[in-house]
Amino acid sequence: MAEYAKRLWLEEDLGDDYRWSYRVSAVLFSGRSEYQEVDLVDTPTWGKVLLLDGKMQSTEADEQVYHELLVHPPLLHHPNPKRVYIMGGGEGATAREVLRHRSVEEVVMVDIDKVVTDFCAEHLHRNTAAFKDPRLKLINDDARAQLEAAADASFDVIISDLADPLDGGPCYQLYTQEFYSKVVARKLAPGGIFIAQSGPAGFLSCREVFSAIHSTLRSVFPSVVPYAQHIPSFCDAWGYNLVFTDPQQVPLDAEALDARIEERISNLPLHFLDGQTLVGLRQLNKVVRKALAEETEIYTADNARFIHGAGVKAAAAN
Amino acid sequence: MAEYAKRLWLEEDLGDDYRWSYRVSAVLFSGRSEYQEVDLVDTPTWGKVLLLDGKMQSTEADEQVYHELLVHPPLLHHPNPKRVYIMGGGEGATAREVLRHRSVEEVVMVDIDKVVTDFCAEHLHRNTAAFKDPRLKLINDDARAQLEAAADASFDVIISDLADPLDGGPCYQLYTQEFYSKVVARKLAPGGIFIAQSGPAGFLSCREVFSAIHSTLRSVFPSVVPYAQHIPSFCDAWGYNLVFTDPQQVPLDAEALDARIEERISNLPLHFLDGQTLVGLRQLNKVVRKALAEETEIYTADNARFIHGAGVKAAAAN
Amino acid sequence: MAEYAKRLWLEEDLGDDYRWSYRVSAVLFSGRSEYQEVDLVDTPTWGKVLLLDGKMQSTEADEQVYHELLVHPPLLHHPNPKRVYIMGGGEGATAREVLRHRSVEEVVMVDIDKVVTDFCAEHLHRNTAAFKDPRLKLINDDARAQLEAAADASFDVIISDLADPLDGGPCYQLYTQEFYSKVVARKLAPGGIFIAQSGPAGFLSCREVFSAIHSTLRSVFPSVVPYAQHIPSFCDAWGYNLVFTDPQQVPLDAEALDARIEERISNLPLHFLDGQTLVGLRQLNKVVRKALAEETEIYTADNARFIHGAGVKAAAAN
Amino acid sequence: MAEYAKRLWLEEDLGDDYRWSYRVSAVLFSGRSEYQEVDLVDTPTWGKVLLLDGKMQSTEADEQVYHELLVHPPLLHHPNPKRVYIMGGGEGATAREVLRHRSVEEVVMVDIDKVVTDFCAEHLHRNTAAFKDPRLKLINDDARAQLEAAADASFDVIISDLADPLDGGPCYQLYTQEFYSKVVARKLAPGGIFIAQSGPAGFLSCREVFSAIHSTLRSVFPSVVPYAQHIPSFCDAWGYNLVFTDPQQVPLDAEALDARIEERISNLPLHFLDGQTLVGLRQLNKVVRKALAEETEIYTADNARFIHGAGVKAAAAN
Known part of the structure; x- marks a missing residue:
């Protein structure tokens, strides 16, 4: 008590x-x-x-789980990730996990809110070292604008750690077919990998945004691997969509994942993730699989204006 | 709204x-x-x-998921389940799912509280038919006493759908090594299967009771297969332990499960469960696997008296 | 507990x-x-x-107090109240208290909502007898329209038991200078008395509506006597304004009030009210007296449209 | 919002x-x-x-009202209050109001908790000056022990600003007949006045402690004047008992009170209290008057042990 x-x-x-x-x-x-x-x-x-x-x-109780599942799958599936772009992630934990990969040479993290990143750099002690890491380039600006401004093929991995598309803010535009095809696809180097935190993915909630994010990504990229895990402080199962840009890439099995964790990541062990864990999470249940299979909606820049509470600012700006 | x-x-x-x-x-x-x-x-x-x-x-939103995961795995793994014993389950949904198996000839459901079973038979419309099914034998009594009174080797499957052992009620005794070895093991027919709902099994909660129920079962039976699924209205991942009494029994793969679902269960489809779903849920994450591996506690009739709030009545009665 | x-x-x-x-x-x-x-x-x-x-x-715990303070002061101050008009009061308790006065021959109660009056007549057992009293004429209609339609000088006492003027409903119009001067004043017989429940009247809340109701009434009538009492279920002191239409009328002292209670009211004793009680409640505290003295706002039919959330329907109807 | x-x-x-x-x-x-x-x-x-x-x-919203009603009535009724004892009152507001009386030469305030008095001296800006006033003698100790240790006839006014007697703490002993007769009565100078904040005094709550505090005081002192006022942040009417030790003393009328306020108190005006206010509050309603008249319980040192949750420590210490 x-x-x-x-x-x-x-x-x-x-x-x-x-x-x-x-x-x-x-x-x-x-x-x-x-x-x-x-x-x-x-x-x-x-x-x-x-x-x-x-x-x-x-x-503190469960952010480690959320962030391990966001960061390590894309980096482990890449043959040699050196340059990583983080959209959002102001808390610093996403960068912290990325920086555990020894191959990483540069992390560009773009979060709009300097007050948040300063606050977290000072007060979230787990992430303080990451904010000071010389490999981190922190920019307080619009994540889309900065990515558009980057040279093509700049990044091995791009991580979307943004608010949900329907939360009413401007994030909707960063979940659209146009953004994925014209920006993300172009800024990834060959063999690049993209991952998006993709909202609630429980059997009662997976049709809110998870299935549409998945179908939008599938409309652009050759291979999209969804997985989900219950995160207690989100009070739901949480979804991720892992995207391969090279049709040759396939999900690794448990043994290969464990071997790469061992080889590449510093300060082992990981708290939550290992090969068997990820392989299990990729086996979605029947209800969620059905929702993904049936989803016909694709988020486009255009339909933002018809989605309640989403993309309002973006649409208004056109 | x-x-x-x-x-x-x-x-x-x-x-x-x-x-x-x-x-x-x-x-x-x-x-x-x-x-x-x-x-x-x-x-x-x-x-x-x-x-x-x-x-x-x-x-109404998610009981189907909880009950499919409690009932179908043990019945599907049994070669030919005819007689089933349900401890608790007064709501009627466990019986409802059992009765979907065409092979089932008798279901003995023992729930202490006649007011609850009458209430549910009248008001839970999904379960009304189950309460009227002639194969159901509903007894309002102590689930342990009735099971002890049954002839040995009476049941193909026993299902424990009881309150958690530490909830302070008398249920603790139905989670002990003694009960499992002296009662459950004896009342199961050869090749019989036991399953226990086993409490919260999230990465933050799995050491509350799930790991000790698992280790207690492993101390008695040759093969115990744990799995877990997030149930929104329980606000956590929920655990089950599926027990084989015959060391030859092994978990079925997805294809075999799907085939048995098709053959044996009426009113298909199932809402949540299929082969891939169960195979995925059996892949526990690293934190939960570690908790199960490290657990040393075994619930015994004797240590009830040392467990805060549990088995108090039972202990006092000795 | x-x-x-x-x-x-x-x-x-x-x-x-x-x-x-x-x-x-x-x-x-x-x-x-x-x-x-x-x-x-x-x-x-x-x-x-x-x-x-x-x-x-x-x-049940405190409605008696609210209703004794609403009903008995106006009726006790009238020399011989025979005809009473209740605006609102669908619950039936206001009528119940009025009907305890032996002099009363007719009570016209006009509440818009027949579902409410039927519901209360059936379920509020304290008020059931009042709903059946042959002296009660219950009309489900607009309280203003019915009062306008009555013959001039029809009533000895008019009781306003309505929602607060700023609650956003159409009640605002029944708190205006126009309504008081053109309808209430005209429908009262000579020597008639009006009372209005007048909203929160605590030292923190008395400027919300209590002071403006008071000043509006003072702009129309020769004598307005405010008083207030803490009502626990309203979580505040509650205000009333008692209005004399005859400048000769003065508030009675405690002894006179007690004598009239004894003479006129059936089923004595009253629960809460006696002479000393009312005399005490008329002594408003300094903060509330100051608020009443300083109030310059007068509710008029016209300014309804400028009052947030009030009189919206009425204004729109113009 | x-x-x-x-x-x-x-x-x-x-x-x-x-x-x-x-x-x-x-x-x-x-x-x-x-x-x-x-x-x-x-x-x-x-x-x-x-x-x-x-x-x-x-x-901040209403402490002024509570404290004006606690402090000014006893001081205004005393002919020339010079020495005042405050039991409790760690917040400092009681002392602040006492110190507004120009006649006051010494205020002894005894509150057990130095952390509280230091905290309030630093953070409650309204009371900071009072804590620094050279006439204030602040002692962090048991209020009863310090009063017993004082010379007889030391104080003109004693103010009890303590937790309610039934709150389960040791305060019960400071509400007993023994304490009033053997300590309070003895330490007051001739013509001395005592006041006790006396708990909830609404028509639903006045029998909790208010009526018994009143009857206990009446069993010791010749004249006890109760009054009550709704305090919003206490969510109830709040009661006070004002005690005269000299049978010649009588409550002042409104005019006399106003005159003394004018003469004696600095930094006028008072926010809430004036003569009319206090005269009104002394007119208790019928329910509360009846409760006071019927109360037979008297708090004694002895019956502490039979009162649930009260005086437990004191009783145990015997």
């Missing part, structure tokens, strides 16, 4: 008629940017929790 | 400092037995929800 | 950033009209609670 | 099945003593709020 007396609860909606609350023992730091409010709170349930606009971004 | 005005929330603890709330549009029926309160409520999030003592037992 | 297990809470906002919750043991009855949702719930804190659109209307 | 994004709520029970929650915009300072946790939080509803063990102690 709580070691403190006050009943201070952070409440968050999980749906229209459904919410949860977890106790806060201390509000450690608070800040505000032109984009959002940033808070770091301590909780008995999750340890330290990073909040953006009052919504859980990551927790 | 809600189609009704009142902000009526059902609140439930998910941990000491962590809870959730979901809106209730109507309290459909309420009852009370000598053991517990029973309610059926309607909710916009989960559809109809069955509550025992105010705690979610099952929801 | 609760005698039931489920943690079912009714939540209501008390302000923008401030809310309360009380446990519900049972939802007794629910209904819905074209205007609103009606529920009767049972609670350990308040006994039975009537809800309109999920908002507490009255509770 | 909130100018900040996070939905951080402070939740407090108002009863067994009844609670409220108000949003917290910032946790300004937190501390912990051997007795309790101390927090200062900012809220949109109440302004700054002081919490002891997570319970609202006072709020």
